[in-house]
Amino acid sequence: xxxxxxxxxxxxxxxxxxxxxxxxxxxxxxxxxxxxxxxxxxxxxxxxxxxxxxxxxxxxxxxxxxxxxxxxxxxxxxxxxxxxxxxxxxxxxxxxxxxxxxxxxxxxxxxxxxxxxxxxxxxxxxxxxxxxxxxxxxxxxxxxxxxxxxxxxxxxxxxxxxxxxxxxxxxxxxxxxxxxxxxxxxxxxxxxxxxxxxxxxxxxxxxxxxxxxxxxxxxxxxxxxxxxxxxxxxxxxxxxxxxxxxxxxxxxxxxxxxxxxxxxxxxxxxxxxxxxxxxxxxxxxxxxxxxxxxxxxxxxxxxxxxxxxxxxxxxxxxxxxxxxxxxxxxxxxxxxxxxxxxxxxxxxxxxxxxxxxxxxxxxxxxxxxxxxxxxxxxxxxxxxxxxxxxxxxxxxxxxxxxxxxxxxxx
Numbered sequence: 001x002x003x004x005x006x007x008x009x010x011x012x013x014x015x016x017x018x019x020x021x022x023x024x025x026x027x028x029x030x031x032x033x034x035x036x037x038x039x040x041x042x043x044x045x046x047x048x049x050x051x052x053x054x055x056x057x058x059x060x061x062x063x064x065x066x067x068x069x070x071x072x073x074x075x076x077x078x079x080x081x082x083x084x085x086x087x088x089x090x091x092x093x094x095x096x097x098x099x100x101x102x103x104x105x106x107x108x109x110x111x112x113x114x115x116x117x118x119x120x121x122x123x124x125x126x127x128x129x130x131x132x133x134x135x136x137x138x139x140x141x142x143x144x145x146x147x148x149x150x151x152x153x154x155x156x157x158x159x160x161x162x163x164x165x166x167x168x169x170x171x172x173x174x175x176x177x178x179x180x181x182x183x184x185x186x187x188x189x190x191x192x193x194x195x196x197x198x199x200x201x202x203x204x205x206x207x208x209x210x211x212x213x214x215x216x217x218x219x220x221x222x223x224x225x226x227x228x229x230x231x232x233x234x235x236x237x238x239x240x241x242x243x244x245x246x247x248x249x250x251x252x253x254x255x256x257x258x259x260x261x262x263x264x265x266x267x268x269x270x271x272x273x274x275x276x277x278x279x280x281x282x283x284x285x286x287x288x289x290x291x292x293x294x295x296x297x298x299x300x301x302x303x304x305x306x307x308x309x310x311x312x313x314x315x316x317x318x319x320x321x322x323x324x325x326x327x328x329x330x331x332x333x334x335x336x337x338x339x340x341x342x343x344x345x346x347x348x349x350x351x352x353x354x355x356x357x358x359x360x361x362x363x364x365x366x367x368x369x370x371x372x373x374x375x376x377x378x379x380x381x382x383x384x385x386x387x388x389x390x391x392x393x394x395x396x397x398x399x400x401x402x403x404x405x406x407x408x409x410x
Contacts, residue, residue: 029282030329046370060218114204132183146194290396322393
């Protein structure tokens with residue numbers, strides 16, 4: 001054992017002094033800071049995963065859209081060609097538009113998905129109907145559960161549908177029509193359950209005054225989260241779908257929801273920065289501990305310098321003392337975060353039982369609080385604590401090494 005490590009370990013032994021109390025508080029502060037950052041980052045990563053899972057199960061992974069105009073012609077041939085590509089799991093030509101729905105003086109403006117009945121259940125992973133069926137034959141419509149509640153209707157009721165062409169066209173009049181609610185779906189995500197309705201492709205075409213064509217061809221793949229493979233597949237899909245008469249482009253799921261993912265990333269990073277301030281405050285406590293220690297050990301420092309120990313060796317004592325505190329806090333913080341994340345659902349349920357609902361299922365639509373630990377989060381958290389711990393230890397160590405041995409021994 002080197003001299004610096006030996007003396008730093010000796011100074012760490014509790015002696016019921018102010019420095020010992022501050023040392024314990026410093027280690028505890030570092031522990032809480034590390035644990036808080038890892039726990040919060042893991043939970044927010046879990047929420048991001050849930051958002052991604054729900055987006056991928058409901059929304060298309062690739063949307064083939066026209067470069068100019070609104071209508072994709074020859075959609076059946078394009079869909080057949082794209083459907084034959086390896087990696088493509090589902091292709092659905094659709095007419096998607098926002099409409100007005102009215103029922104007993106209540107009005108809602110959801111996005112109406114015009115899709116064939118067979119394609120709907122294959123492309124939209126929403127499980128079994130909450131009520132009714134997903135049969136889109138005839139003048140029928142399927143609503144999200146929250147959309148139905150907002151309108152105050154249910155299976156068997158007739159809702160009035162107003163075409164958006166009524167506002168866009170000055171030469172034609174599109175009269176409102178009545179469609180019967182035949183089913184209610186719920187995918188567990190409020191925005192989708194409240195903002196979407198489904199009808200047959202033929203009915204939505206008539207509603208929009210189209211004789212043929214679609215607004216988009218939606219594609220589902222087996223590799224939406226594999227960047228390299230997905231990017232290559234997007235290029236292949238666009239090349240396969242292109243036609244000389246109608247130039248087409250692709251819109252991926254990340255591009256369609258880039259604002260959401262950007263907001264989640266910013267929120268996640270800002271929360272981590274704010275929580276790291278806890279560790280920063282704790283590291284100031286580490287510096288205070290060392291400053292108090294340098295005052296207490298002034299005679300010993302003077303004696304060591306008189307015996308010939310170098311400034312570098314004395315600095316090493318206090319630097320080691322500070323880094324040992326940081327290491328102890330980091331280790332305890334990692335253990336604490338592992339213990340909390342392993343019992344997170346039990347903790348949430350216990351808090352709910354004493355009247356502190358931190359994760360109500362009715363709000364988030366999830367039975368359990370999600371979390372996922374990313375190794376890189378642990379690495380940069382530990383690196384941050386060590387970097388600022390080194391700085392916090394350097395100043396007191398420098399002060400101790402520059403003490404005059406004559407004055408120190410007086």
